[in-house]
Amino acid sequence: MSRSHTHVSQEVTAQACPLVEVIDHVAGKWSISILVAAAHGPVRFTELERSIEGISRRMLTLNLRRLERDGLLTRTVHPVVPPKVEYSLTPMARELYSHLAGLVEWADRHRSSITEARTAYDSTVAAAQAAGQSRP
Template sequence: MSQRHTGITDQLTPPVDATPHSHPLADCPLREVLALIGDKWSTQVLVQLGAGPRRFTELERAIEGVSRRMLTLSLRSLERNGLITRTVHPDAPPRVEYATTPLTNGIREPLEALAAWADRNRPAIAAARRAYDTHH
């Protein structure tokens, strides 16, 4: 793990002498978690990384419509929150890979199920929107 990533462990691990509620993540409400993984791009990144480590350009090609800037911001947020890792391999040129962490394992199956549901129901949702827009 590079020096850049050592701060994540400190962010997720409360100090030994801390009381359970003194650490900022001790009381992690559902809305905070949903904001973290439920934004437009983070869920897609996590689903893509569920198949294994990927490079930035592989993710960029796999996620339709994502800009380089939004992918970068999503990756940084997921890394900061301990859901993915960023590994720099000292090749020439340097190769950077992103992968999920063990913390992500518990959410992988529900995310994949949600992605499958969205894919199956996209036509029905589009039809409902058209019907609503026609009547309103």
Template sequence: MGSPAVSQNGHPAACRAREVLIRIGDKWSMYVISQLGERTLRFTELKRGIDGISQRMLTVTLRGLERDGIVSRTVYPVVPPRVEYALTPMGRTLLESVGALVNWAEDHLGEIQGSRTAYDTRD
């Protein structure tokens, strides 16, 4: 059997893929990707559209997604500065997968809550 694939920095490719999956699989990243799949948004529009996310967590999430090439950030030289976020072409390739996961979670909320209640009340 051959040796495992190695990335450019010498780490096994599976470890690098895990880093990306951790970023994309983060609950806030999924909501950001889902929101930006509809249209380009400003920071405040994103924050308003993602229930429960703090300003700091949205900033951290957007920076990570931008660093990974999933989200682009455009700053317009106006006063006050206007910043917009959009999915990159690579980020758009995630929409179907992320959308399916978000829809699955929403479709099964009742069942999941019932399972949690049953689990938490058993002896």
């Protein structure tokens, strides 16, 4: 491998690393669901738990802590008995939510096209396998 190629590879990796790190945190199945659920104002743990289908209490707790650590959620404990805890998006998370909303709109617009593409691809692969080819 040439030196120039290695340099380009290292440069691309250096530029991509922060992006990959952030995407790993905010693009997870549960993180996106939490951010979307909290986008319309402060939300309590039990409200999140009820609104996010399939998430366990443990997974919700871990994701809330991680999003708080990343500066995307603010946890507020109200001094009442029993304690009332609410989670809110930070300004940084509100900005992220505006981009997520665009992604959600894109996914809604293209859902049927993606389904059609998958069906066509699967048919092509199945036909190739039936003909003894590894891939079309």
